[in-house]
Amino acid sequence: MTDGQPHAAGRPAPDDLSELEGLLGRDMLREQFDKLLGQLQAFLAQAPDLPPGDLAQEAHNLAGAAEVLGLRAIGGQLRRCQQAADEGDTARARAATEALHPMQQAFAAFATGY
Known part of the structure; x- marks a missing residue:
């Protein structure tokens, strides 16, 4: 869990990070973090122009990647964006996307x- 602050949302919990390092090695894990960071930045840049179906699909894809890398808060926020977009609640989807910006900055x- 995080301490409720964006900086904590931008990194895996220590136990998760240790497990990931053991599985992938530090260099591979760094590559995966860099890849996800680029994808998340692109998503946030494109999100305002995406139709709800595309927004939901992109959020879904990124949520899975974030969760695999131990970024639970980011993954959860992406899931909220996905759910809102799937339900056609554009305002809630956009708000969920906006809430990702400080998390993305902390992750960066x-x-x-790293």
Whole structure:
């Protein structure tokens, strides 16, 4: 879990990070963090222009990747965006997307220093 702050949402829990390092190795894990960061940045740039179905699909794809990498808060926020878009609630989907910006910034800071 996070401490409720965006910086905590931008990194895996210590136990998750340790497990991922053991499975993938630090170099491969860094590559995966960098890849996800690029995908998340692209998603946030494109999200305002995406139709709800595309927004839901992209959020779904990224949520899975984030969760696999131990980024539970980011994954959960993406799932909220996906659900809102699937339900046709554009305002809620956009709000969920906007809430990702500080998380993405925290993740960028974490990934850069990893």
